[in-house]
Amino acid sequence: MSLRFEERRKRSGSVKAGAIGVPAASVVRRAFVRDHPGRACIQVFLAGILWCCLAAAAMAHASLTGSVPADGAVVDTPPQSLSLSFSEPVSPLVLRLVLPDGQARTLGTFVLRDRVLEIVPPDGLGAGTHVLVWRVVSEDGHPVAGSTVFSIGAPSSAPPVAETAADWPVRIALWLARVALYVGLFFGIGGLFSVRWLIPGGADGLRVIRGVTLLGLAAAVLSLGFQGLDALGVPLSGLMDRTVWQAGLATRFGLTVIVLLAAFCLAVVASFRAAFAGRAASLASLLAGGGALALSGHASSAAPQWLTQPAVFVHAITIAVWIGALLPLACAVRRGGDAGRQALDRFSRLIPACVAALALAGLLLAVVQIQAFGALFSTAYGAVLLVKMALLAVLFSLVALNRWVFTRPAARGDRGATRRLVRSIIVETMIVLAVLAVAAAWRFTPPPRALALAAAQPASIHIHSDKAMAEIALTPGRAGPVRLSAVILSPDFTPLSPKEVTFVLSNPEAGIEPMRRRAALQGDGTWQATDVILPLAGRWRVRIDILVSDFELVRLQETVEIAP
Missing domain, CATH: 2.60.40.1930 (Macroglobulin (MG2) domain)
Structure with missing residues (x-):
C-alpha cells in the first residue's frame, strides 16, 4: 500500500564492593542482593518509567491544518482534486480513499507544494461518504496518520470506517530499540572513548563495553525496520518486507542510522586496538555518534537549526563522555593503586566541565522546544521533560556527593569510601538508564513548539x-x-x-x-x-x-x- 519512494525523493529537490579482585558483575550483585526491598523499589520505579513512556506514545508531530474538501463537507459533484495542508513540510507515505462500499483505492498521483499535498482522485467517484486516509512523515522523521471525511451528494446511511489507531507492539518495539541504541551510544561508544583517552585503568570493563556497543549496533539496524513499520502503519509481522526497510531508510531517521552504524563499527575497531589506531577510532566514533543524533528528531526541524543542531551534538557528546566513564571508573577504582587514583583525579576534573556544557545545551534545547512555561504542565512533551529533570536532579546530587565526599578519601586508599563510591556509581548508572528510557519517549511526543506552530496555522x-x-x-x-x-x-x-x-x-x-x-x-x-x-x-x-x-x-x- 506504500507509494513510490522515488517520488518522495524528488520532493527535495545512552567496582569494587569488598576485596580487590572481585569481578565487576559480582559488585553489582552484592550491592543489590543484600537489600531485597531496595531491589523491589528499583523494579517498581523502572516499571513506572516504562508506563509513563508508553502513555505518551500516541502523540503526533506535524498537524493537519486543512483539507479540500473540508472534513465533513458535502459536495454536489465529485471533486476534481483533493488536498491536505499541514503545519510543516511533509512527505506522503500512504494515501488511500475508502469508498462508500468499504473498498479502498490507493492514491498514487500527487503533487507536493511545500506544506500542501495535492492528490488526484480516481475517476468515477459515486455518491455517498468517502474517507481519505493519509500517512505522511514530517521533517523531523516522525510519521503522522489521520483521515478526513467528505460526502458526494449526501452522506451514506452507513459511512465506511478507516482505522488509524496506533500499533502498540510496533510502538513498544520502536521504544525499546531506541533505549538500546542510547545504551550502546552512551555506555558503549562513550565507554570506549573513556578507556582509550581518559581512564586506561578501566579496561577491565572492556568486555561489557564491547557487549553494549554490539547491542547498540543491533538496535540501530532493528530501529530502521521498526521506523519503516511505523511509517507505513504495518504490523510487526511485516518486518521482513523489503518495502518496510526502504520506508525507514527514506525518512530522515534513515540518515541517522547510517551514521550510527559507522560510529558503532568504529567503536568495535577501537575495542580491539589499544594504540594510536584505537584512540583515533574511538574519537571518530564519538564524534560520529553525537553528529548522528543531530541529523533527525525534534531539533532537526527546530529553528534556528544553526543553533539547535550544534546544541544536540554538544549534548550528546558530553553525555557520552560522562556516562561512558562510569563503568571504566568503577573498574579502575576497584583495582586501586596509582591507576585508580589517576582515574579519579581525571574524572573529578573533567566532569564539572561536561556537566556544565550538558546543562547549557539541554537548557537551550528546552527553551526552544517548550517556548512557554505553562507548556511544561499542559503537554506530554513537558511531562516527559519534568520526569527527566527530576531524575537529573537526583543524578546531579549523586555526582556532587561523589565529587565532594567520596573522591578524596577513596584517592587516599580508604576502603570504606571506595566501596561507597563504587555503590554510588552503580546507582548513578541505574538512574542514567531511567533517564534514557524517559528520553526515548520523546520519539512519540510533539514538542510544544510544533503544537504552537500548528495552532497558529x-x-x-x-x-x-x-x-x-x-x-x-x-x-x-x-x-x-x-x-x-x-x-x-x-x-x-x-x-x-x-x-x-x-x-x-x-x-x-x-x-x-x-x-x-x-x-x-x-x-x-x-x-x-x-x-x-x-x-x-x-x-x-x-x-x-x-x-x-x-x-x-x-x-x-x-x-x-x-x-x-
Missing part, C-alpha cells in the same frame, strides 16, 4: 460557484481573535474586482446568530477583516457576500472546523 476553505470563487483563510484556525482574508476570483480564475466584500459567520449548533464583518481591500489584492472573535471551537458556517455591482450580489457559503 490558518483554517482555509475554498468555495467555487458559477459566478465567483473565493479562497478564505481564518488565521489562526482556533477559537479567539482571528483575521479573515479572502482572495476573490472569477469562475475562470481571472481577477474579479468587487465593490464590497462582507464576511458573515454563524454557528447554529451553538446558537450563535450570524455576525457580519465588512472586509477591506489590501495592497496585495486580498480582502481582510481583523475585528473578528470566534468565542468557541466547533463547526462554523462562513459566508462571503460579494457585491459585484450595484445590481449583482454573489453569496458563497461553506463550513469550517475551528480548533479549541
